[in-house]
Amino acid sequence: MNTKQTSKFSHSNASIMNRSTESLANPEELLVVKNLSVSFIQYAKGLKQLNLEVICDLNVSVNSGEIVAIVGSSGSGKSLLAHAILGILPTNAKVTGTIRYQGQALTTERQKVFRGREISLIPQSVNYLDPLMKVGEQVQNTIRTKDAKQLQQQVFERYHLSKEAGLLYPFQLSGGMARRVLVATAVSGGAKLIIADEPTPGLHPEVVAETLAHLKELANQGCGVMMITHDIEAAMKIADRIAVFYAGTTVEVAPIEDFKEGGEALRHPYTRALWMALPENDFKPIPGFQPTPTDLPPGCLFEPRCHLRTAECQCKKPEMQDLRGGQVRCIHAT
Amino acid sequence: MNVLTEPENTILEGAQRNGIRSYKLNRRQKILIITGFCTALLIGVMIAAQLMSNEGIATNFTQQNLAPSWSHPFGTDWLGRDMFTRTIKGLAISIQIGLLASSVSVVIALVLGMAAATMGEKVDDAISWLVDLFMGVPHLVALILIAVVLGGGAKGVIIGVALTHWPSLTRVIRAEVMQVRTSQYVLVSRHMGKGRWWIASKHILPHLLPQFFVGLILIFPHAILHEASITFLGFGLSPHLPAIGVILSESMGYLAAGMWWLAFFPGLSLLVIVRAFDVIGDNLRLLMDPHSAHE
Amino acid sequence: MNSAKYVAGKALRMLTLLIALCIVSFILVKNSPIDPVQAYIGADMMRVSEEQREQIAENWGLDKPPVEQFISWAGAIVQGDFGTSMIYRVPVLTVIGNRFTASLALMGVAWLLSGIFGFLMGVIAGMNKGKLIDRAIKWYCLTLAATPTFWLGLILLMIFSVWLGWFPIGLGVPVGVLSENVTLSEKIYHLILPALTLSIVGVANIALHTRQKLLDVLESDYILFARANGESGLGLVWKHGVRNIMLPAVTLQFASFSELFGGSVLAEQVFSYPGLGQATVQAGLRGDVPLLLGIVLISAIFVFTGNLIGDIICSIVDPRIKEGRASV
Numbered sequence: 010m011n012t013k014q015t016s017k018f019s020h021s022n023a024s025i026m027n028r029s030t031e032s033l034a035n036p037e038e039l040l041v042v043k044n045l046s047v048s049f050i051q052y053a054k055g056l057k058q059l060n061l062e063v064i065c066d067l068n069v070s071v072n073s074g075e076i077v078a079i080v081g082s083s084g085s086g087k088s089l090l091a092h093a094i095l096g097i098l099p100t101n102a103k104v105t106g107t108i109r110y111q112g113q114a115l116t117t118e119r120q121k122v123f124r125g126r127e128i129s130l131i132p133q134s135v136n137y138l139d140p141l142m143k144v145g146e147q148v149q150n151t152i153r154t155k156d157a158k159q160l161q162q163q164v165f166e167r168y169h170l171s172k173e174a175g176l177l178y179p180f181q182l183s184g185g186m187a188r189r190v191l192v193a194t195a196v197s198g199g200a201k202l203i204i205a206d207e208p209t210p211g212l213h214p215e216v217v218a219e220t221l222a223h224l225k226e227l228a229n230q231g232c233g234v235m236m237i238t239h240d241i242e243a244a245m246k247i248a249d250r251i252a253v254f255y256a257g258t259t260v261e262v263a264p265i266e267d268f269k270e271g272g273e274a275l276r277h278p279y280t281r282a283l284w285m286a287l288p289e290n291d292f293k294p295i296p297g298f299q300p301t302p303t304d305l306p307p308g309c310l311f312e313p314r315c316h317l318r319t320a321e322c323q324c325k326k327p328e329m330q331d332l333r334g335g336q337v338r339c340i341h342a343t
Numbered sequence: 344m345n346v347l348t349e350p351e352n353t354i355l356e357g358a359q360r361n362g363i364r365s366y367k368l369n370r371r372q373k374i375l376i377i378t379g380f381c382t383a384l385l386i387g388v389m390i391a392a393q394l395m396s397n398e399g400i401a402t403n404f405t406q407q408n409l410a411p412s413w414s415h416p417f418g419t420d421w422l423g424r425d426m427f428t429r430t431i432k433g434l435a436i437s438i439q440i441g442l443l444a445s446s447v448s449v450v451i452a453l454v455l456g457m458a459a460a461t462m463g464e465k466v467d468d469a470i471s472w473l474v475d476l477f478m479g480v481p482h483l484v485a486l487i488l489i490a491v492v493l494g495g496g497a498k499g500v501i502i503g504v505a506l507t508h509w510p511s512l513t514r515v516i517r518a519e520v521m522q523v524r525t526s527q528y529v530l531v532s533r534h535m536g537k538g539r540w541w542i543a544s545k546h547i548l549p550h551l552l553p554q555f556f557v558g559l560i561l562i563f564p565h566a567i568l569h570e571a572s573i574t575f576l577g578f579g580l581s582p583h584l585p586a587i588g589v590i591l592s593e594s595m596g597y598l599a600a601g602m603w604w605l606a607f608f609p610g611l612s613l614l615v616i617v618r619a620f621d622v623i624g625d626n627l628r629l630l631m632d633p634h635s636a637h638e
Numbered sequence: 639m640n641s642a643k644y645v646a647g648k649a650l651r652m653l654t655l656l657i658a659l660c661i662v663s664f665i666l667v668k669n670s671p672i673d674p675v676q677a678y679i680g681a682d683m684m685r686v687s688e689e690q691r692e693q694i695a696e697n698w699g700l701d702k703p704p705v706e707q708f709i710s711w712a713g714a715i716v717q718g719d720f721g722t723s724m725i726y727r728v729p730v731l732t733v734i735g736n737r738f739t740a741s742l743a744l745m746g747v748a749w750l751l752s753g754i755f756g757f758l759m760g761v762i763a764g765m766n767k768g769k770l771i772d773r774a775i776k777w778y779c780l781t782l783a784a785t786p787t788f789w790l791g792l793i794l795l796m797i798f799s800v801w802l803g804w805f806p807i808g809l810g811v812p813v814g815v816l817s818e819n820v821t822l823s824e825k826i827y828h829l830i831l832p833a834l835t836l837s838i839v840g841v842a843n844i845a846l847h848t849r850q851k852l853l854d855v856l857e858s859d860y861i862l863f864a865r866a867n868g869e870s871g872l873g874l875v876w877k878h879g880v881r882n883i884m885l886p887a888v889t890l891q892f893a894s895f896s897e898l899f900g901g902s903v904l905a906e907q908v909f910s911y912p913g914l915g916q917a918t919v920q921a922g923l924r925g926d927v928p929l930l931l932g933i934v935l936i937s938a939i940f941v942f943t944g945n946l947i948g949d950i951i952c953s954i955v956d957p958r959i960k961e962g963r964a965s966v
Contacts, residue, residue, distance in 0.1 A: 058371070092862070092866075095865075095866050097865045097866055099857075121868075121870070124865070124867065125866065129866070129867065130866040130867070132862075132863045132866070133859075134859075136860065138860055138863070139860045139864070139881070140860070140882070140958065141881050141882055141885075142877075142881065150864070150877065151867035153868070178957045178958070180957075194867065198868070472654070472655070475655055476655050476658055476659060476662075479652075479655050479896075479938045479942055480659065480934060480937060480938045480941065481895075481897075481899035481937045481938075481940075482896060482897070483899070483900030483904070484899065484900070484918060484933065484934055485934075487918060487919070487922045488666065488922075488930065488934055489666070490922070491672070491922045492666045492667060492670035493670070564783075568786055571786050572786060572787070572788060572900075572904055575786075575788050575904070576903070576904070576907060576922075578922060591788065591789060595792065595908070598792065598795060598796055601800060603796050603800075606792045606793070607793065607796075610789030610792065610793070613786060613789070614781070614784055614785050618781060618784045621783075
């Protein structure tokens with residue numbers, strides 16, 4: 010079950026040198042993901058080999074005490090970003106690029122040590138709990154110290170879960186309770202970086218609000234939170250920065266203020282279109298479809314759907330560039 | 344709540360879950376070669392059985408009880424018959440009976456599976472009850488009962504094997520048809536006012552045709568093994584035929600005398616033939632639907 | 639209790655199946671070319687006159703219409719009277735009782751051994767997916783699944799009895815000793831080879847099934863989350879894997895009574911083991927209709943019982959069924 014991580018750490022030193030000295034000096038910078046690509050070899054009908062690049066050239070960073078939302082549509086492979094950071098991708102995944110945690114390369118060995126302690130995951134749903142094990146026991150499993158039972162009860166208390174709740178099986182939990190158990194599991198190890206994968210899928214508005222409040226609380230306590238979601242509204246409620254995920258890569262990273270302002274404040278045409286599609290704005294969907302990993306366009310990934318496209322866009326994938334306190338992957342961005 | 348809705352990328356989900364590993368060799372070629380080899384082996388046995396003269400299996404008292412050698416690779420028996428010739432001819436008989444019986448079984452499974460999935464809940468319940476009934480009696484006991492009732496012989500074996508191998512495939516086909524029936528394109532056809540029969544013949548049958556062949560190849564190994572077993576026990580083919588079951592049952596009387604080759608080679612050949620069919624079945628399924636492979 | 643309701647439902651279904659089985663077997667046998675009187679008389683044919691034949695037929699009610707015959711037969715069955723075996727000349731239930739004890743010992747040993755070893759092999763293969771040990775176990779299981787049971791028995795007989803001389807060739811008990819006087823150690827001695835044959839063949843199914851289940855579980859979301867929480871290696875597989883595959887494995891092993899019975903018929907024939915399987919073959923070959931019908935029913939009850947025990951264990955152990963969510 011060990012993950013083959015073929016990260017090219019050799020060239021990472023050079024790339025770090027080129028980065029603005031400001032960000033290197035930033036002691037708050039908890040996690041930096043640079044040029045991350047994840048690909049799979051797959052077999053289609055007739056056993057033809059396909060190489061699927063699911064994440065390509067992704068850049069994102071999370072600071073301590075900050076919530077960064079990764080926003081993208083369902084099923085676009087955002088979860089794999091979380092799995093790559095934790096080092097729990099399937100064995101057939103090929104990973105390139107650099108991931109740095111607290112200024113040091115996050116190697117396979119460090120990932121093994123940090124999983125569940127320094128870095129933890131809040132999963133999407135109750136399906137991520139062992140169906141045949143009582144939830145209290147599962148939380149104790151992740152704590153791994155002698156006073157696990159006591160710690161588990163403390164953390165349950167913190168999230169308003171009764172002692173009896175620990176004796177329930179996952180299928181017996183209500184939606185809200187399940188959410189709190191998942192959060193409790195993630196924080197029980199005392200993590201500094203928390204990755205929440207779709208924390209608000211199809212939940213009651215109250216449960217959504219409660220879950221978001223938990224995340225905010227964790228950030229206020231100094232944790233870095235990476236929130237992976239398709240729910241742009243939820244992201245806008247609590248995030249400090251939003252990274253927009255499109256066809257396997259980040260096309261824009263922008264402070265939350267730009268999203269609140271909208272329109273010209275945003276940098277990438279896709280982000281603007283997303284913003285326009287919000288119900289309080291134009292509520293106008295974006296025409297066209299997101300390309301699948303099997304047939305990505307040769308140039309800019311958004312080019313086929315972009316109203317700003319020029320012949321140049323078809324030639325080369327644009328690089329991520331700093332712009333007005335954010336980052337964008339578009340040659341026409343201003 | 345506003346949710347970004349774009350078509351789900353199912354390929355991705357697949358990649359994440361079905362951890363199919365990467366091979367250096369091209370798996371497609373490897374699998375095609377192995378399948379071709381197994382098919383050639385089966386066809387080779389069938390043709391060889393036709394070409395071989397009956398001289399080899401005639402009684403020849405000058406060549407009794409010979410251990411395996413170049414001229415008699417599988418040795419000879421107490422009547423001086425060449426065991427290699429008997430084995431090849433026996434395998435050919437077994438393959439023919441196995442194919443006939445499993446074809447009938449697959450047709451039964453196909454009809455019942457489709458009926459269960461399309462003719463309403465009552466029919467479904469009845470068929471699932473019937474499946475349970477047939478699965479309730481130990482396979483071999485059911486075969487013995489049918490063989491006895493039909494008075495034994497090739498007829499008893501073929502009917503017995505055909506009547507007892509459909510239940511598990513029926514379940515598979517029922518599930519398959521259920522899935523197709525609720526799929527998008529069938530629902531669209533129904534909305535367009537197409538009749539039941541139209542949908543069945545245009546959408547469901549083409550989908551099931553590959554299932555028929557794969558089912559046949561999957562049932563076949565069971566069929567051939569059961570044919571050999573029941574013949575071995577004395578309920579099946581006539582002792583005059585060189586069937587594998589007959590050969591092995593006869594060999595029991597000569598084992599104490601150390602004539603190991605009488606049992607060893609014929610049984611091993613049967614094992615190889617059954618495995619060859621297994622391999623073909625698995626590979627065909629893999630080629631049609633890579634995710635179903637039991638990796 | 640939901641478990642009780644669940645199990646009661648299963649039991650009721652089995653009862654209807656058994657009744658149907660009685661009807662089907664009766665019709666089959668009635669339409670067979672076997673003449674029950676002829677089969678009963680057997681070797682005494684020359685000494686029995688035509689009148690005596692008619693007498694026997696009348697005693698058995700063979701002159702009555704089939705439906706009436708069935709009712710009287712079924713009525714007797716319900717009261718525990720399966721008739722008299724024609725070849726052993728004792729009540730069918732006595733034959734089955736004696737024979738089944740011997741077969742149960744054989745099947746029990748094989749069942750336990752194949753279950754334990756099969757499960758272990760499946761877990762080892764699943765944990766080492768794609769490695770040499772996995773491929774070896776998979777190859778072994780697939781090959782065994784294609785192996786005729788009786789041929790494997792013959793091979794073992796040749797190796798251990800003919801070549802090595804460790805075991806006798808054939809006969810479940812020593813010749814000339816009354817079955818009551820056979821000691822336990824002698825019984826065990828005669829049990830080893832047939833039990834070994836059945837165990838070797840029996841591991842294939844359970845090992846392949848366990849391997850596949852473990853692979854499914856290892857790719858599940860909850861294993862992913864457990865790994866994200868820092869669990870790994872054997873501890874991970876033991877805590878989350880084995881727990882979740884044990885239940886289907888136990889159910890499968892209980893559902894395998896059908897193959898087990900069929901295997902024992904073949905193994906008993908090869909090793910001349912005096913069990914129910916051998917009696918089945920004798921009953922079939924010599925047209926002993928009452929015994930054959932009795933064995934069909936008893937073997938079906940045996941298979942149904944296996945399935946029922948599996949269901950009961952499931953309903954007790956699995957919290958999802960126990961608490962009334964049968965949609966597992």
